[in-house]
Amino acid sequence: MRVGLFIPCYIDQLFPQVGMATVEVLSRFPEIEIDYPTEQTCCGQPMANTGCLDDTRPLAERFVKIFSDYEHVVCPSGSCVSMVRNHYQSLFHADERFERMKTRVWELCEFLTDVMHVSSLPHPFPYRVGLHSSCHGLRELRLGPCSELMVEQPNKVRRLLEMVPELELVELQRVDECCGFGGTFAVAEEGVSVMMGADRVADHVQAGAQVMTATDTSCLMHMDGIIRRRKQPLVIMHIAEILAGRSLPSS
Numbered sequence: 605m606r607v608g609l610f611i612p613c614y615i616d617q618l619f620p621q622v623g624m625a626t627v628e629v630l631s632r633f634p635e636i637e638i639d640y641p642t643e644q645t646c647c648g649q650p651m652a653n654t655g656c657l658d659d660t661r662p663l664a665e666r667f668v669k670i671f672s673d674y675e676h677v678v679c680p681s682g683s684c685v686s687m688v689r690n691h692y693q694s695l696f697h698a699d700e701r702f703e704r705m706k707t708r709v710w711e712l713c714e715f716l717t718d719v720m721h722v723s724s725l726p727h728p729f730p731y732r733v734g735l736h737s738s739c740h741g742l743r744e745l746r747l748g749p750c751s752e753l754m755v756e757q758p759n760k761v762r763r764l765l766e767m768v769p770e771l772e773l774v775e776l777q778r779v780d781e782c783c784g785f786g787g788t789f790a791v792a793e794e795g796v797s798v799m800m801g802a803d804r805v806a807d808h809v810q811a812g813a814q815v816m817t818a819t820d821t822s823c824l825m826h827m828d829g830i831i832r833r834r835k836q837p838l839v840i841m842h843i844a845e846i847l848a849g850r851s852l853p854s855s
Contacts, residue, residue, distance in 0.1 A: 672702070
């Protein structure tokens with residue numbers, strides 16, 4: 605099985621350890637041949653979010669050209685995967701390469717559950733963990749249940765965390781609430797964004813979490829800034845790091 609690894613901008617520039625953890629997780633499966641095409645660039649989501657479609661289109665075309673021949677494409681970001689699967693459609697009309705590819709682009713956790721059918725994980729993580737469900741993964745990829753959309757389905761990310769030995773999942777009060785990052789929303793509406801993020805952090809703290817995890821480093825980065833400024837007893841880790849058996853980072 606030839607898998608193309610797509611690494612989003614936030615991970616490439618700010619959280620390279622998440623990319624390496626993703627490789628380690630996928631490398632456990634002997635049937636997977638991992639390929640990282642070095643010519644890859646941004647998926648175009650930041651441009652699309654700000655309405656700059658003329659700038660988005662060449663990036664989308666480049667993505668399809670680079671990744672269309674892979675059997676599967678895996679990315680440790682629900683946000684970027686949703687951009688490709690759900691928002692490239694308006695940029696490609698009757699393009700056979702895109703139509704073939706769009707159903708084979710996966711967020712890491714759904715690839716592990718839906719394609720690899722993982723049933724156990726080897727590395728223990730003896731900490732209390734709170735799962736933040738990022739909006740694109742929850743509301744567009746449907747990685748878990750969402751009350752506002754009245755979607756009831758298994759939580760694929762939680763399912764994986766429940767397989768991790770010694771990991772204790774804490775129960776949050778608002779499991780499907782947005783953290784307030786939203787890309788350029790955090791810039792245009794800074795005050796609202798910070799208040800929303802602070803609410804999510806407070807929910808994890810009251811639940812007794814030691815670690816906050818998610819499928820998107822962008823959300824985690826936003827809340828990590830709040831955690832650090834307010835000196836909260838909480839650290840962030842992308843789920844790929846937990847699945848790869850990483851140790852707890854220093855706060």
